[in-house]
Amino acid sequence: MVSITFHGGVGEVGGNRILIEDGDVKLWLDFGRSFTAERRFYAGWLQPRGHSQLMDLLEFDLIPPLRGLYAQHHLEGSPIPYEEAHYDAVFISHAHADHVDYVRFLDSSIPIYCGSGTKLFLEASETVGHMDYGEHLYKTFRTGDRIRIGDVEVEPIHVDHSIPAAYGFIIHTSSGSIVYTGDLRRHGPKGEMTEEFLEAAAEAEPEALIIEGTKIDEEEGGLSEGEVYEGVLRVLREAEGKPVFYTQNRRDTDRFRTFYEAAKASGRRLVITTWTAHLLSKLVKDEHLDLPDPMRDEDIAVYFRRKRSGKYREQDYYHWERPYLERKVTAEEIRRRPGEYLVCLELHHFPELIDIKPRGGHYIYSMSEHMEEEALEEELMRNWLSHFSLRLHQLHASGHMGRRELLEAVELINPRRVYPIHTEHPELYRRLLRGRRVENPERGRSYHL
Ligand SMILES: [Zn+2]
Structure with a gap:
């Protein structure tokens, strides 16, 4: 008998943790963090304690209380006794935190299957984001692979989403196929990948479809990436000689490319953060992604903030940042020649504006508020922008249909x-799909095929 149990992602955007069981085979689809659920107990300065994170999440039922799932050292002091792993595999659809973050608690004997791009993202986050996903056996896949776990076969197929190396899955079980969409869109630069996934999913004549619905309450998916590009170009044209800043989601390489191409087209150099430079240096290894190398590309410079010595000395910066010092651009340089750059400025780096001293100019907010890992203090942002006379533009293409x-x-x-x-809004599916069997899953409940 085959069952699907939803341990997260129920009635909330993110926190996907779906258990598929077929006889003895037990596998997970994603193992992400529930931002919405977590925000009821933890936010900003109030976070799970470093030494007992799992216990602090279990207390509020923010992660499934199952045996044979978590690593022994995370379970110390928790009400769940350690047992050898009961699970065969975890399949990660993509490297957004709400799909992958909680693999860090999993027993290292459970293999983690993901796209090779996803693996690169996790490595980059470990180096620069102070993330520790723990020790795991990673197995990377590509579209066209068929991965056997006992009698179950899992077929990953690429989809377009706001992060590269995103996949949907077709899981062939003893009771027919289950299709899991992960997160996906058709209006992105690689919309044809989503089409391919949808076609393969239809051919599988599935018993069950587990589908995301981030934007089920909006008729259309919003701007396309091409429209964002046009918008950025318009701002750059208008900005002649003036500074232009932007904020984007760090992991969205399509958006990076949009700003990169727009900067080139308007004769400006793109100034990125050391974080993005490091990520790009990792991702250039994957030729499928076709991204520029921040160490070589003349159209890219890397912003260095003034730290400790105040003199941009090598020892002021982390080891992983140092290679980019030769590509350095500073606040002083941007202040002198504001019209030559398009500058990525993350919200928590806004104090850099105090050194750059813009007098008029533009700021492009290029991310969705929904997926933000920390609540956007919109009022703060507006106050800073008005203080420096920067005009706000909002330009974003969603990762969702x-x-x-x-x-x-x-x-x-x-x-x-x-x-x-x-x-x-899971209920909207039932209302809109008249005549279809739509089950709004309850958290922790098993549904049998
Ligand atoms: Zn996502």
């Missing part, structure tokens, strides 16, 4: 039953 495309996807795949997840 809107309602029309989501419903089209369901019709195309034509599953026997639909499980909406990763949405605050």
Whole structure:
């Protein structure tokens, strides 16, 4: 007998943790962090304690209280006794925190399957983001692979999303196929990958479709990446000689490319953070992603903040930042020649504006508020912008399909039953998909095929 149990992603955007069981085989689809659920107990300065993070999440039922799942050292002092792993594999759809973050608590004997790009993202986050995903056996896959776990076969197929190396899965079980979308969109630069996934999913004639619904409450998915590009170009044209700053999601390389191309087209150099420089240096190893090398590309410079010595000395910076010092641009340089750069400025680095001293100029906020890992203090942002006379522009292409495309996807795949997840409005699917079997999953409950 085959069952699906939803241990997260239920009635919320993110926190996907879905258990598939077929006889003895037990595998997870994603093992992410629930930002919405977590925010009820933890935010800003109030966080799980460093030495007992798992226990501090279990206390509020923010992570499934299961045996044979977590690493022994994380379970110390918790009500769950350590047992050898009961699970065979975890399949990660993509490297967004709400899909992957909690693998850090998992027993190292459970293999983690992910795209090779996802693995590079995790490595970069460990080096520069102070993340520790723990020791794991990683097995990377590509579209076209078929991974056997006992009698179950898992087929990863690429999809377009706001991060590279995103996949959906077709899981072939003894009771038919289960399709899991992960997160996906059709309006991005690689929309054809999503089409390929949807077609393969339809061919599998699935028993069940587990589908995301982040934007089921919006008719359309919003701007396309091309429209964001046009918007950025318009701002740059208008800004002649003036500084232009922007903030984007760190892991969205499509958006990076948008700013990179727009900067080139308007004769400016793109100034990126050391974080992005490090990430790009990792990702250039994956030729499928075709990204510029920040060490070689003349159109890219790297912003260095003044630290300790105040003189941009090598020892002021982390080891992983030092190689980029030769590509350095500073506040003083941008102050002198503001019209020559397009500068990435993250919200927590806004104090750099005090050194750059812009007098008029533009700021492009290029991310969704929803996926932000920390609450956006919009009022603070507006106060800073008004203090420095920077005009705010909001330009963003979502990583998710809107309602029309989501419903089209369901019709195309034509599953026997639909499980909406990763949405605050699962009930909309039932209302909109008249005549279809739609089950709004309850957290922790098993559904049998
Ligand atoms: Zn995502």
